[in-house]
Amino acid sequence: MFQQLTEVADLKTVRSIVINYGRIKKVGSNGSVLIAKDDLFDYYKAYKNSREFVWKDQLGDDLNWALSFEQYTESQTTKHVHRLHPYKGKFIPQLVEYFLDNHTDKFKTETFFKKGDIVLDPFCGSGTTLVQANELGINAVGIDISAFNALISNIKVKKVNLVELQTCINDVSHWLRQFTSEQANVEFESKLTEYLNKYNNKFFPSPEFKIRARKKEFDDKSYTAEHETIVLKKYNEVVELYGIKLKQNKAERFLDKWFAESVREEIDFVSEQIKRVKSKEIRDVLTVILSRTIRSCRATTHADLATLVEPVTTTYYCAKHGKICKPLFTIVSKWERYSADTVKRLAQFDKLRTDTQQICLNGDSTNIDILAELKKKNKDLTKLAKTRKIRGIFSSPPYVGLIDYHEQHAYAYDLFGFERRDAQEIGAMFEKQPKQAQADYADGIVNVLRNARKFLAEDFDFFLVANDKYNFYPHLN
Known part of the structure; x- marks a missing residue:
């Protein structure tokens, strides 16, 4: 019986996942990497169906499975500047696009941001929100306590010769x-x-x-x-x-x-x-x-x-x-x-850039004066933020007790001499005892949002992508 063969189109991605990791056998050795099409379809069908079934069984059939973004390959979720430097704990750009762009569907029934608006990311990390805001024609301000994170974010969005x-x-x-x-x-x-x-x-x-x-x-x-x-x-x-x-x-x-x-x-x-x-x-x-x-x-x-x-x-x-x-x-x-x-x-990324402005400020999101710090770096964006206000927030707060955000790049702080502000991290893995760490984490998130509120428009929207295993967020006030 003959098998229908398909040549691997996205060779790098498929080889790393299903061939090199022994999920599917390759066929032939004449220079082209071939696999049985039925094997490939069966593998992805089983993978997709099992994941979707498990999560809907846990969370309910009204789960918006589109937000799994599992149809995207790694090369797509790390497109252009998103892979300039490794960073633990970042969300994928497609998630940002989903909420910031102007599409609607049965789950997202309205749009929240439009071109020319300003979005704030008070936990900027590696700058995913800033980059996608630029692609969509939206201005953006990020804040991060880590000097190295701010550097990574800014080189992604700053135009360079x-x-x-x-x-x-x-x-x-x-x-x-x-x-x-x-x-x-x-x-x-x-x-x-x-x-x-x-x-x-x-x-x-x-x-x-x-x-x-x-x-x-x-x-x-x-x-x-x-x-x-x-x-x-x-x-x-x-x-x-x-x-x-x-x-x-x-x-x-x-x-x-x-x-x-x-x-x-x-x-x-x-x-x-x-x-x-x-x-x-x-x-x-x-x-x-x-x-x-x-x-x-x-x-x-x-x-x-x-x-x-x-x-x-x-x-x-x-x-x-x-x-x-x-x-x-x-x-x-x-x-x-x-x-x-x-x-x-x-x-x-230069081919996708829009004529908008993005910057990550290195500071403490719980008390930073956004306009004052922004004025030191970008007067045009400061003027826009004063007149139009910041339209809303899209961010992913640190996950309590999972990552030490300074320590993951300890080599960079050591070599380049950036100031470390580990003690001001929210939810750091090195934090105290679990109960105290959780209480401090909740206080930290509340303080960040309260501080940000002073700079937001009256009809603001905010979106937080959170690993809420301790059920903090419904009780924050």
């Missing part, structure tokens, strides 16, 4: 290549990568290995442990051959503990090159590129990139990728990859 940016990137990349040309770590990394690629292709073929492991066709724990030991022996030999120093002499600061010495030296070198750039706008973009780079180069497993556990300085079996992986020993490839990606994404 891409030719000048590319020139500066080329210069930094050139000097980085020069700096590393005499270092042993680059050749070491290349040789180790070549060895691992051959070894993994032989003993951990993708996706066959994951499919067999999921079906329990063999004892995967003993299998992976055996191969970890074999590869580790080879790794230690190569480390000794190239004289690689795996750890720094001290571990006092984040940058000391979580980066191999060779990586730390390259980070410091690029940081110094960025400081020499005259344009602040260009420096800010380069700073975010470097931050994204060093986040990916921390000495940890791929599974622990989001939440660090312990530094890793050797090869290891990676459950996420189903093969033997390693920490990075040079930033060159990541720096060049993320630099090119940043320019591409900024150029994509």
Whole structure:
């Protein structure tokens, strides 16, 4: 019986989800990635129906399933500038669009914002609301207690000369290549990568290995442990051959503990090159590129990139990728990859930009004088906010006790010298005892909304995307 085959159109997305993770078998090996169309349809149908059924069973049939946005691929939910830098706890742009745009449906029966309005996001985070407001022709003001969050948000919406940016990137990349040309770590990394690629292709073929492991066709724990030991022996030999120093002499600061010495030296070198750039706008973009780079180069497993556990300085079996992986020993490839990606994404967003204004203020949303701070940064937007007032709020408050918003970018604060204001975070994970933390969280949210009210129009609307597991919001007043 012949199967109908379909060539994968969105190769990057589908491979990462259903092929590389062993959900569907690929067919053929002639260069094109083919899968059985029936397999693909069955997989997504089962996935969609099971999720929708489970949630409607829990929350009721009147659940607006359109807000799941499950029809969108990862590349769509991280479109253009939304993927300039990783950020835990952000909502997807499609959710913002749904409430800010002028469409209506059986659930959203009226529009709340129109072109030329101002929307406020008092928990700005990585700037998703600001970016989507721009796309829709709406002005926006964001506020965030984190200086680094404000930086990420502002480089997404601020217009920058891409030719000048590319020139500066080329210069930094050139000097980085020069700096590393005499270092042993680059050749070491290349040789180790070549060895691992051959070894993994032989003993951990993708996706066959994951499919067999999921079906329990063999004892995967003993299998992976055996191969970890074999590869580790080879790794230690190569480390000794190239004289690689795996750890720094001290571990006092984040940058000391979580980066191999060779990586730390390259980070410091690029940081110094960025400081020499005259344009602040260009420096800010380069700073975010470097931050994204060093986040990916921390000495940890791929599974622990989001939440660090312990530094890793050797090869290891990676459950996420189903093969033997390693920490990075040079930033060159990541720096060049993320630099090119940043320019591409900024150029994509430039084609969608509207003639509106957005800015993220670095401050405390519980007491910030929005107009006074805005006047220091953007007089035109200040004038508009005074005459027309802010039309409403669209925001996602921190989830109580789940994320330390400063600590997730500790490397950036350490390297770039931003002031940390952890104690002023609302709902931080490090907070006190649970009961006290919950009470403080509720007070913090109320204080933010009360402060914002002073700057809103009389007929304002506000939307909060919240993980309300403790049922706070119905009782806030």
